[in-house]
Amino acid sequence: MRGADSHSESLFTTAKLEDFVPAIQPLRTIRTWVNDALAKMDGKFVALYEVDVKGGRPSIAPESLMRAMLLPVLYSVRSERQFVEQIQYKVLFRWFVGLAIEDTVWNHLVFSKNRDRLSEHDAVTELFNATGAMADKCVLLSGENFSVDGTLIQAWVSHKSIQRKEGSDDCRPPEDWRGEPRSNDMHQSTTDRESRLYRKSNAAPALPSYLGQVLIDNRHSLVVYVQASAAAGTAERDVAAQMLADVAQPGKRVTVGADKAYDPKGFVKACRDISVTAHVKQNTARYGGSDIDGRTTRHVGYQISQRIRKRIERCFGSGKLIGTLR
Numbered sequence: 459m460r461g462a463d464s465h466s467e468s469l470f471t472t473a474k475l476e477d478f479v480p481a482i483q484p485l486r487t488i489r490t491w492v493n494d495a496l497a498k499m500d501g502k503f504v505a506l507y508e509v510d511v512k513g514g515r516p517s518i519a520p521e522s523l524m525r526a527m528l529l530p531v532l533y534s535v536r537s538e539r540q541f542v543e544q545i546q547y548k549v550l551f552r553w554f555v556g557l558a559i560e561d562t563v564w565n566h567l568v569f570s571k572n573r574d575r576l577s578e579h580d581a582v583t584e585l586f587n588a589t590g591a592m593a594d595k596c597v598l599l600s601g602e603n604f605s606v607d608g609t610l611i612q613a614w615v616s617h618k619s620i621q622r623k624e625g626s627d628d629c630r631p632p633e634d635w636r637g638e639p640r641s642n643d644m645h646q647s648t649t650d651r652e653s654r655l656y657r658k659s660n661a662a663p664a665l666p667s668y669l670g671q672v673l674i675d676n677r678h679s680l681v682v683y684v685q686a687s688a689a690a691g692t693a694e695r696d697v698a699a700q701m702l703a704d705v706a707q708p709g710k711r712v713t714v715g716a717d718k719a720y721d722p723k724g725f726v727k728a729c730r731d732i733s734v735t736a737h738v739k740q741n742t743a744r745y746g747g748s749d750i751d752g753r754t755t756r757h758v759g760y761q762i763s764q765r766i767r768k769r770i771e772r773c774f775g776s777g778k779l780i781g782t783l784r
Contacts, residue, residue, distance in 0.1 A: 475553040485532075485554050492528070495588035496521045499581070506579050518564055518572045522556045524585055527573060529554060531781040538573075542566040590682055603676040603759075604705065605715040605767035608694035609774040611686065612784045613653035613666040620647050620655070620666065640664070656689030670783075671697045672773050673705065676715070676762075679769040695720055699728040706732050713737050715763030723749045737763035 479486065503520045526541075529551055535541040545551045546563045557563065576582060593599055623646050642654045653666040671694060673683035683701045687693045698720065706712050712734045718741035720726075726749045729736040737760045740748040754760055777783040 475549055475559060478549045479553050483550070485550065488528070488532075489525070489554055491589065491592065492525055492585075493521075495585055495592060496524060498588050499584055502579075502581060502584055506576075506581065518568065519556070520572075520576060520581065523569070523572055523576060524581070526555045526569070527576075527582070531777075534780050534782075536782065538570050539566040542569055586684070590680075593678075593680055598678050598680060599675045599682065600677040601675070601705075601707070602711060603713050603715075603763065603766075604673055604682070604702070605676055605763065605770050606671065606673050606698045606701065606720070607716060607767070607770045607774075608669050608671045608698070609778075610656065610658050610665075610689070611668045611670045613647070613650050613668060615647045615650045615653055615666045617666075619649045620645050622646075652688065654689040669693050669697075670774075671701065672770055673698070673701045674770050674773070676766045679766070679772070681773060692724070695722065695725040695728075699725060699732075702729060702734050703732050706734055708733075711735070713759060713763055715767035717767070718744075718748075721748055721750065726750065737767075739764060 506520070507517070526545070529535065530538070530541050535544060542563055542565070545555060545557065549559075552559065552561075590599075594601070620640065622644060640655060645655070647653050647666050650666065653668060655664040656667040656669075657664040667689045668686050669689050670684070670686050672681055674680060675682050683705060685697050685701060687697050698714075698716070702712070702714055714729065714734055714736055716725075716736070716738040718739040720736070720738045721741040721744065726736045726738065735754065736750065737754065738750055740750050740755065742748050774783075
């Protein structure tokens, strides 16, 4: 018997949003972890909103806002306007954020303003630290063996915004650079003055960029430290040494795996000064040779560090292919 092609909705329903989310949906586990971390940040949110209290309507719940900030990264949503629109009709997004089916979705401008307020008060950093502390409590971190690497992050600026610092380009088209070199000493972006022209190799173009450094724990390849810096020649090694100094514990043997860009003596010496063994890839083609010799490479741990350090590339790949980095 052929069924009728009709559409009629019930006036009332007893179904919950959670009923539409499969039991094997990965967001279930992520939501549990995030909620446990957010519960420990209640004092932070109370202090944050007491400072800004001026009366008026209640703002977006910070817990909902923090959960919502994860979805664009996990599902490659490129703009906040598009993300807010998708919350409107995606049941999975509504459930994860904490909005009921009849709740009104926020305006994208309100979402952006409240998100910036949480970022300015380091709420995102505290959520990251709380999640790391939970992973450590579950014995998912070794605290002894790490890997470090950096990546180039393009700034959200155009080449047309780069002009001379003294303003001598005011009367010429901003895209007219034919026959004239550009440098960070003489030129600067007018929309993002902290970005710098930088390139990773001679075959790549120089773009307004920043550098992002990531430190992972080798046991389960979990990220334990993230830091961005200005794009400079030694920034990767300087920031890596600073991150290792923060995670190194007195009296505990720590190792760090890295590629050959970290082989210069300055980084290896900085690691030794803080009792960290540098398991970096030997750069034998460098003038003066590698600073890592057989005393380090003969150990099995060195080979393990060199094999596991490549997993850090997954963080950069996910952030740029799936997330919103570029």
